[in-house]
Amino acid sequence: MLVKKIRSDLPLVPRFIKAIFKKKLFLISFIFISFVGFSFLFIQSSINNHKISNYILYGKGIVSNNFRIIPNYISGLQSDPDVIYINIKSLNIQKLSFLRNKALSNKEGVITEQYKNESVKTKLTYKGKSFKGELSLTGQNMDHINNSHKWSFRVNLKGEARIDGIKKFTLLVPHTRGKDLLSEFIGHKLMKYVGLISPRYDYKRVILNGKDYGIYAFEEHLDKRTLESNSLREGIIIKATPDSFKVFKEERMRSNELFSKQLSYLENQWSLFLRGDIQTKSLFNTQKLANYYAISDIINGQHTHYLGNEIFHFNPMTLLLEPIGREWDAPYVDDKDYKIFLNNISVISGDANSKKFQELIFQDDEFIFLYLSSLNLFTSGPFIDNFMKENIETIKKAKHILYAEYPYLDADENILYQQVDTIRTKLSKVKSKNTHYQVEDIIIDKPEWVISEDFVVKKNQKLIVHEGTHIDMIQNSGIISYGNIIFMGSSENPITTGSSDKSGTGISVFHAKNRSKIEHTIFTGIEVSKKSMRSLTSPVFFYESDVDILNTTFRDNNSEDMLNIFRSNFLISDSVFINSYSDAFDSDFSNGTIANTVFKNLGNDAIDLSGSRVNLDNIEIIKALDKAISLGENSKSYGGPLKILDSNLGISSKDLSYFFYEGVDISNAQVAFSIYEKKEEFGSSSGEVRSAVLNNNKLDFIIEEKSYLTINNQKIDGDYKNVKNLMYGNTYGTATSRE
DSSP, X not given: OHHHHHHHTSOHHHHHHHHHHHHHHXXXXXXXXXXXXXXXXXXXXXXXXXXXXXXXXXXXXXXHHGGGHHHHHHHHHTOOOOEEEEEOOHHHHHHHHHHHHHHHTOTTSBOOHHHHSOEEEEEEEETTEEEEEEEEEOOSBGGGXXXXXXXXXXXXXXXXXXXXXXXXXXXXXXXXXXXXXXXXXXXXXXXXXXXXXXXXXXXXXEEETTEEEEEEEEEXXXXXXXXXXXXXXXXXXXXXXXXXXXXXXXXXXXHSHHHHHHHHHHHHHHHHHHTTSSOHHHHBOHHHHHHHHHHHHHTTOGGGGSTTTOEEEEOTTTXXXXXXXXXXXXXXXXXXXXXXXXXXXXXXXXXXXXXXXXXXXXXXXXXXXXXXXXXXXXXXXXXXXXXXXXXXXXXXXXXXXXXXTOTTSOOOTTHHHHHHHHHHHHHTTOOOOOOOOOOEEEEEOSSEEEESSOEEEOTTEEEEEETTOEEEEOSSOEEEESSOEEEEOOSSSOXXXXXXXXXXXXXXXXXXXXXXXEESEEEEXXXXXXXXXXXXXXXXXXXXXXXXXXXXXXXEEOSSEXXXXXXXXXXXXXXXXXXXXXXXXXXXXXXXXXXXXEEEEESSOSEEEESOEEEEEEEEEEEESSEEEEEESSOEEEEOOEEEESOSEEEEEESSOEEEEEEEEEESXXXXXXXXXXXXTTOOOEEEEEEEEEESOSEEEEEBTTOEEEETTEEEEOOBSOGGGGTTTTSSSOOOSOO
């Protein structure tokens, strides 16, 4: 009774505080015990399911991320990644296990090629479709295979099979691309955002022989399809080595006459660069290289600049190397070691060959200027905000997928903002030479201009040609311009171009910053030189160079295309294309308008669109031996009216392309509309026309299954199979070398 009395006599406030303290202590203890128990159960579950392959890394993650693990894991449970089911016979599993054990015995700590070149047969299922393929081990360092069950693989699908449009890919243990799990994903997105080459990269869940092996990074293997998906033509891909470079698909490259010639040229240029005899700008596209280095700084990913990771595409049109970014995170170097690359080439000082290569890159003042300009652009203003706005949903989806297996590791897009602040501080302390170029005009004002060797216009120059000038390109020569060109012809005195000895190579414009203009000009009797190393199809060519072409005539040109515009914006108006050997106009990955223009007597297509967005306004096409209008590789086209006469094929839409035209008149065609899939990595196509008039055509339409055509408000679903087998001269149209 005494005890009870004493307790009841305690002041009210102290008793209340004691109760709260006891509750807080209980709550803290409960949370701690729950956290430990949850972590233990999760790790044990991961071990049992073969998902953990780096216990030290995960241990550090648990310590640093502590209570964030639970909400991370919950968000991961809500993710829904695509699943790849892989089935491998037990004997082949044993073979892979044997190869893995042999690879682990290498004292140098790398997986040698002999163990990665051995493959086994496999069957895969993805989104309800089954595929056959070959599977092998992959990766350079042991973290790809050091877990007893979860290993990185390379997969090569058989035949025309594709997964998300990709035939050959790697399935990587995600943390082999760095402890900051999102850096690789974001690095690829940034490369794509600024127009650089990036392989397709995503995350998939893998179930192998019925067991869930968790999340894998799904990375496209580099080949010609990588280039095509980045709006580029096939070309040489290399990986830098200490003394030279390794060529991807070398045997195939050397067996091709043009690629072999380009490879010999590249080998010579590379040797000159390593000796210091030529500067960076003579071997690389310096603007794209500058963007690549700036991106690696922004995501703290300078690991990409070790020689074993430096990969480039030799652009077959510009004859310059362009970077292919990958291996962004640096899992073997502490974050504190990083600064902007210019001030910290020593980050790779442990590798003398890599350091020497990077020092050669940075000996070019023009490159340094562009690099610092890119850093300033990417770290100031709305650049990162705009990038995140465009990509935030895909980044969040990737993060949630990763947290399903790695809730204790960092996957945070805010690294971009943190690094931007760091770079801004460091940029204020960097001094560089001002490499600003004042534009110089080259003016041609004479009745006859004979070009007997290539006339080169530099990037800081502008070529102006006045009315009445006749340009005669002889002795396999032409105009190569890195600045914009202005052809100022008039209706009374047009500019004319030709080749009196029939060897002229035409006009090519590359990477001009300012818009070109061609007016009242006649291009006739010129073709692409067969002796040229450039992979060009047209004697009038614009590459990443915007242009207006007005009141201009293209005629009697013996080339694959009369005019080719590649990755550019354009306007073509009040012009004529007549008597072409093959295609009249080819638009590759470009945006523009064609208005009030006539196409007549064409050896193949009149208008050929690939990966382009083009408006057509008041177009007349007469006698196209193949397609009057061809859309491919996810092209879109709108407009009208269109008049198509005496052409084998009228309007053709393939590979995810779509058109909408109003006021269409197609007469005397083999097939007025053909809509189908040619390349499996794209898909079916569609089109819509209103106010259409079809006269005397053998067939009004051929439409493949899953494709459709809406004509005069009536939808027609496809019922043909394998339409592509009917095209290209097999039953309809004309066979060409390009098809």
